[in-house]
Amino acid sequence: MAANTLGEMFRVTNFGESHGPAIGCVVDGCPPGLALDASDIQAELDRRKPGTSRHVTQRREPDQVEILSGVYEGKTTGTPIGLLIRNTDARSKDYSAIAETFRPGHADYAYWKKYGIRDPRGGGRSSARLTAPTVAAGAIAKKWLAEHHAVVVRGYMSQLGPIEIPFESWDQIPENPFFAANATIIxxxxxxxxxxxxxxxxxxxxxxxxxxxxxxxxxxxxxxRLDADIAHAMMGLNAVKGVEIGIGFGCVTQRGSEHGDEITPEGFRTNNAGGVLGGISTGQDVTVSLAIKPTSSIRVERDSINKLGEPVKVQTLGRHDPCVGIRATPIAEALLAIVLMDHALRHRGQCGY
Incomplete structure (x- = not known):
């Protein structure tokens, strides 16, 4: 019932709090024999970690991953892989002013109502800090998918607030802090x-x-269904308020003659379905689009209440991402990779894939 685990055959259980001693995850179900060391995981964590530009939170976390179990002599053993990331730059005093109040748009109020207690330090369990273990697990999934099935999972930012970012090239994404595929708009x-x-x-x-x-x-x-599991995983990412597969909500204005992807001997002519029909992959690219809401922790003073139900003014100081979407691309890639690996293993068990 605690719902901290994602997947069936490839299972990722996430643990920790934003300002606790450490965060991490247990990855269960990874097949044996995959060459894996910390550098494979660290490369993905470095893409997500805070403090990489002036446009994100200045919390300085190295996000150095430690592999505690499940790997022997450089290869996975088929047993649970324990991954640990220590918190080294938490500043809990920044949150003392909001310990008794609730930030509008944040999970403070909902957590308090559900559990009767909440950890206000950095958002506790509801913090986007907990996406680091997801990225670590996703690095394992991405490597296995690439080596066993040549699957490549990539992402980019297509819109920042009112600014649309036309796609130009995958090669431009590593060259800027926004994961934008267009250098001219940086x-x-x-x-x-x-x-x-x-x-x-x-x-x-x-x-x-x-x-x-x-x-x-x-x-x-x-x-x-594959698309249902993808949507489920993506909605587990902090601040996601909408998920589209393929053309998504664009199908509302399409006619059936336009939306249905015609099939030829050479393959599909279009990909409005986003690579999934009837919940099953078609062999086309699986395409997913996410809507990320604005960060709830802001300096603008807003109305709220305290634990006694009294009206208060809330202003959040400290270090926060003005746009959590800037660092969301590696996390979304990780989630898609985890779901795809889980389904690849399930398919292998049923149909011998």
């Missing part, structure tokens, strides 16, 4: 973020994730 994005920071406010973003070379047949009918 100066505009930076100017917008600088203005946002001066205002003490935040903004949302749109993230696109694409998995290429996915074999047809992954997924199940009805309740364990």
């Amino acid at each position: 100066s505009e994005l930076e100017a917008y973020m600088d203005e946002l920071r001066r205002d003490g406010d935040s903004i949302g973003a749109r993230i696109e994730v694409v998995a290429s070379n996915v074999a047809p047949g992954l997924g199940e009918p009805l309740y364990d």
Whole structure:
């Protein structure tokens, strides 16, 4: 019932709090024999970690991963893989002013109502800090998928607030802090973020994730549909308020003659379905789009209540991402990889994939 585990055959259990001694996860179900060391995981964590530019939180966490179990002589053993990431730069005093109040738009109120207690330090369990173990687990999934099935999972930011970012090239994404596939728009994005920071406010973003070379047949009918599991995983990412598979909500204005992807001897002509039909992969790219809400911790003073139900004014100081979407791309990639590996293993067990 605690619901801290994602997956069936490839299972990831996440633990820790934002300002606790450490965060981490247990990855169970990874097949034996996969060459794996900390550097394979660290490369992905470095893409997500805080403090990498002036546009994200300045909390300085190295996010150095430690492999505690499940790997022997450089290869996975088929037993649970324990991954640990120590918190080294928590500043809990920054949250003393909001320990008795609730930030509008944040999970403070909901956690308190559910458990009758909450950890206010950095958001506790509801903090985006807990996405680091997800990225670590996703690094294992990405490596296994690439080596065993040539699957490549990549993502990019397609919109920052009101600014749409036209896709130009995958090669441009590592060259900027926004994971934007368009170098010509970076100066505009930076100017917008600088203005946002001066205002003490935040903004949302749109993230696109694409998995290429996915074999047809992954997924199940009805309740364990591939697209349903992808949506489930993505909605588990902090601040996600919307998930689209393929054309998504764009299908509302399409006619059937336009939406249905025609099939030729050479393959599909279009990919409105996002690589999934009837909950099962078609062999096309699996495409997912995420809507990320604005960060709830902002300096702008807003109305709220305290634990006694009394009206208060809330202003959040400390170190926060003005746009959590800036660092969301590696997390979304990790989640898609975890779901795809889980379904690849399930398919192998049923159909010998």
